[in-house]
Amino acid sequence: xxxxxxxxxxxxxxEGLAWALAPxxxxxxxxxxxxxxxxxxxxxxxxxxVGGFMLVWLAFWIGI
Numbered sequence: 001x002x003x004x005x006x007x008x009x010x011x012x013x014x015e016g017l018a019w020a021l022a023p024x025x026x027x028x029x030x031x032x033x034x035x036x037x038x039x040x041x042x043x044x045x046x047x048x049x050v051g052g053f054m055l056v057w058l059a060f061w062i063g064i
Contacts, residue, residue, distance in 0.1 A: 019026055
């Protein structure tokens, strides 16, 4: 359970850092995502999910 809290904390730190350092770039990225077709956004989401699973698997394989 502590690993879940650690992962969520890291996500919140990275999200907050992005919004604190470059809010205008985040707004531009959101506009770009709004203009993309739903299928492209879905593919990006699936690729991000697969990448996340691979990173989690690698972390456990290394022994973290």
